[in-house]
Amino acid sequence: MKPKLTLKQIARELDVSVSTVSKALRDSIEISEETRQKVKAFAKLYNYKPNNIALSLKNRKTRTIGIVLPEIVHDFFATVISGVEQVANEKGYNVIICLSNNSFDREVMNMEMLANGSTDGFILSIAKETQQKKDYHHLEEVINQGMPLVLFDRVVDEIKCDKVIIDDTAGAKKAVQHLIDIGCKRIGIITTVDYISVGKLRTQGYLEALEANGMSPDEDLILKIEDMQGSEKEIAEFLKTRDLDGIFAVNEQFSTSAIRGLLNKGLKVPDDVSVIGFSDGELAHRFIPSLSTINQHGAEIGARAARLLIERLERSVDAEESYQTQIVETSLIERESTRHK
Amino acid sequence: MKPKLTLKQIARELDVSVSTVSKALRDSIEISEETRQKVKAFAKLYNYKPNNIALSLKNRKTRTIGIVLPEIVHDFFATVISGVEQVANEKGYNVIICLSNNSFDREVMNMEMLANGSTDGFILSIAKETQQKKDYHHLEEVINQGMPLVLFDRVVDEIKCDKVIIDDTAGAKKAVQHLIDIGCKRIGIITTVDYISVGKLRTQGYLEALEANGMSPDEDLILKIEDMQGSEKEIAEFLKTRDLDGIFAVNEQFSTSAIRGLLNKGLKVPDDVSVIGFSDGELAHRFIPSLSTINQHGAEIGARAARLLIERLERSVDAEESYQTQIVETSLIERESTRHK
DNA sequence: TTGTATGCGTTATCAG
DNA sequence: CTGATAACGCATACAA
Numbered sequence: 001m002k003p004k005l006t007l008k009q010i011a012r013e014l015d016v017s018v019s020t021v022s023k024a025l026r027d028s029i030e031i032s033e034e035t036r037q038k039v040k041a042f043a044k045l046y047n048y049k050p051n052n053i054a055l056s057l058k059n060r061k062t063r064t065i066g067i068v069l070p071e072i073v074h075d076f077f078a079t080v081i082s083g084v085e086q087v088a089n090e091k092g093y094n095v096i097i098c099l100s101n102n103s104f105d106r107e108v109m110n111m112e113m114l115a116n117g118s119t120d121g122f123i124l125s126i127a128k129e130t131q132q133k134k135d136y137h138h139l140e141e142v143i144n145q146g147m148p149l150v151l152f153d154r155v156v157d158e159i160k161c162d163k164v165i166i167d168d169t170a171g172a173k174k175a176v177q178h179l180i181d182i183g184c185k186r187i188g189i190i191t192t193v194d195y196i197s198v199g200k201l202r203t204q205g206y207l208e209a210l211e212a213n214g215m216s217p218d219e220d221l222i223l224k225i226e227d228m229q230g231s232e233k234e235i236a237e238f239l240k241t242r243d244l245d246g247i248f249a250v251n252e253q254f255s256t257s258a259i260r261g262l263l264n265k266g267l268k269v270p271d272d273v274s275v276i277g278f279s280d281g282e283l284a285h286r287f288i289p290s291l292s293t294i295n296q297h298g299a300e301i302g303a304r305a306a307r308l309l310i311e312r313l314e315r316s317v318d319a320e321e322s323y324q325t326q327i328v329e330t331s332l333i334e335r336e337s338t339r340h341k
Numbered sequence: 342m343k344p345k346l347t348l349k350q351i352a353r354e355l356d357v358s359v360s361t362v363s364k365a366l367r368d369s370i371e372i373s374e375e376t377r378q379k380v381k382a383f384a385k386l387y388n389y390k391p392n393n394i395a396l397s398l399k400n401r402k403t404r405t406i407g408i409v410l411p412e413i414v415h416d417f418f419a420t421v422i423s424g425v426e427q428v429a430n431e432k433g434y435n436v437i438i439c440l441s442n443n444s445f446d447r448e449v450m451n452m453e454m455l456a457n458g459s460t461d462g463f464i465l466s467i468a469k470e471t472q473q474k475k476d477y478h479h480l481e482e483v484i485n486q487g488m489p490l491v492l493f494d495r496v497v498d499e500i501k502c503d504k505v506i507i508d509d510t511a512g513a514k515k516a517v518q519h520l521i522d523i524g525c526k527r528i529g530i531i532t533t534v535d536y537i538s539v540g541k542l543r544t545q546g547y548l549e550a551l552e553a554n555g556m557s558p559d560e561d562l563i564l565k566i567e568d569m570q571g572s573e574k575e576i577a578e579f580l581k582t583r584d585l586d587g588i589f590a591v592n593e594q595f596s597t598s599a600i601r602g603l604l605n606k607g608l609k610v611p612d613d614v615s616v617i618g619f620s621d622g623e624l625a626h627r628f629i630p631s632l633s634t635i636n637q638h639g640a641e642i643g644a645r646a647a648r649l650l651i652e653r654l655e656r657s658v659d660a661e662e663s664y665q666t667q668i669v670e671t672s673l674i675e676r677e678s679t680r681h682k
Numbered sequence: 683t684t685g686t687a688t689g690c691g692t693t694a695t696c697a698g
Numbered sequence: 699c700t701g702a703t704a705a706c707g708c709a710t711a712c713a714a
Binding site for chain 1: 343344345390391392393394395397398403405413414416419420422423426435436437438439440442450453454456457458459485486487594597598600601604622623624627628629
């Protein structure tokens with residue numbers, strides 16, 4: 001086992017000073033061609049790699065960006081990560097991923113940990129519990145310390161920073177409009193409780209679509225789910241007593257639960273009821289019937305978030321609070337779970 | 342914007358030396374009760390947190406473990422991560438996740454990056470391309486540098502290190518035995534090409550199960566898939582011309598493709614053909630019919646890998662190559678996609 | 683009880 | 699052209 005090679009060791013080995021080695025390796029013109037070659041050859045031979053930790057300490061920069069996510073068993077977040085990784089790697093940045101598991105405490109802990117030198121900035125989607133508590137001091141904290149923060153997906157107006165979101169309301173409206181276009185008359189929605197920002201917005205899109213088509217919303221056709229646990233049963237119960245010909249479910253899980261509920265009730269999808277979801281992951285794509293849905297373009301969201309963050313990181317002066325909110329367009333994907341009457 | 346508080350600033354503010362502050366904060370008995378209180382109060386008030394980078398440099402330890410994964414859009418890997426995070430956090434370790442995207446180059450790059458000071462050790466599942474090339478120099482490299490490595494899932498005999506695997510062969514055998522138990526006579530397998538270690542092992546389990554029951558394997562009922570791309574079509578073609586009553590598919594994706602292929606052929610699952618998969622994610626759980634499958638216990642794998650790694654990290658002396666391979670038991674999950682004839 | 687000096691690995695500045 | 703020195707933030711052996 002050979003410990004990692006350092007400048008000091010190279011210097012000793014070659015009988016020159018540390019600073020000479022350092023300069024030679026960075027192609028400084030101060031160093032003679034000869035020494036430079038000698039040093040570089042040696043470094044290459046023994047595969048010298050500078051120690052990132054030392055560099056970070058010296059430069060007060062880590063060239064690392066931290067992603068904090070509520071969960072990862074969710075294709076959407078996985079694709080966002082890919083997007084971030086993509087542009088981060090292009091620009092020579094490293095990526096650290098941490099999970100909050102939707103817990104406020106874990107979110108705070110993770111951010112503190114990363115903020116203490118591990119990371120130059122953050123890309124974050126707010127944990128469910130945090131949205132519920134409306135306690136964002138940890139976000140303000142890192143911003144105050146001069147670490148840029150980019151929020152995506154689950155964002156919050158109170159925090160002044162760059163944001164990348166989709167137009168959830170418009171996306172939902174698009175989904176419901178699709179149901180209306182194919183002839184659905186009694187359209188239900190399966191959504192989350194209102195404190196989940198995206199749930200609330202998608203519910204709003206549902207209402208707007210109905211209104212835009214002169215259909216009056218019926219409270220009885222709206223199901224708001226608090227907890228993923230037990231949602232399947234809740235959805236089945238809900239469907240049992242409603243007579244619907246279209247359903248908009250705000251995520252992949254709810255969509256599949258809905259279809260199962262309908263099947264159990266003896267109804268066929270899309271023959272009797274059309275179902276459209278939100279988010280386009282493996283589940284939507286592989287399910288039978290495959291799910292019509294709204295594509296959130298997670299990779300694009302991640303890529304833009306990374307670009308915004310890196311731009312801000314590399315801007316020499318503090319570009320006076322010119323925070324922007326980028327909106328990524330959603331698109332309708334028509335598959336088997338919806339069909340014209 | 343206030344830059345982060347350092348020991349030096351506290352020292353200046355309180356008019357004591359840096360080392361006094363340092364000692365006071367670590368409750369050294371060398372420091373008078375009075376000074377200690379004063380320093381701690383100040384630190385608390387201004388929310389002092391030591392700089393991880395400086396600590397890492399000083400201690401030559403990062404208390405961070407790096408996970409390198411082939412992909413993440415895969416519930417299995419997501420659950421492994423949860424397992425790792427769980428025990429890592431318990432033991433005060435941080436987790437960095439990097440993706441190789443199944444590319445050899447990215448795997449090497451990521452490991453080099455992390456090895457240069459970001460991480461004390463690795464938990465890794467080998468990229469597909471790496472297994473194909475059989476080039477593991479980057480793994481030997483980190484081991485040589487004294488950084489422990491724990492391999493999981495896709496492991497390789499050539500590398501001497503701790504490993505956490507499931508018994509893929511036994512798991513596959515269990516799956517096929519289940520098909521046999523419920524009365525299947527003509528059982529096909531949809532698997533990967535042999536250079537994917539787990540694919541090969543699962544194929545072997547399939548063969549062993551047949552043999553154990555006195556059924557002779559039929560080459561014509563074995564489909565080996567090279568690329569995920571286009572696998573759906575390949576599977577459909579395969580099924581079109583075979584007369585089967587049972588199918589073992591080595592992952593969730595293949596299982597669902599198989600079911601779709603059968604449906605298109607006018608066959609019902611499980612009425613006409615029983616299908617069993619491998620790996621238990623959202624897809625297997627939500628699909629209609631829900632998939633009978635082999636549970637890999639990803640969280641358990643992650644937890645064990647983390648424990649092995651941390652143990653080795655904290656072992657004072659180099660415990661002379663007592664590498665161990667832990668085997669996590671798989672279990673059969675019976676759901677709707679298989680039924681007794 | 684407190685402070686000074688040293689070192690972790692690197693680079694920048696300045697002196698030789 | 700080369701090398702000594704200081705600094706990044708922290709901890710610790712050693713001096714006072």
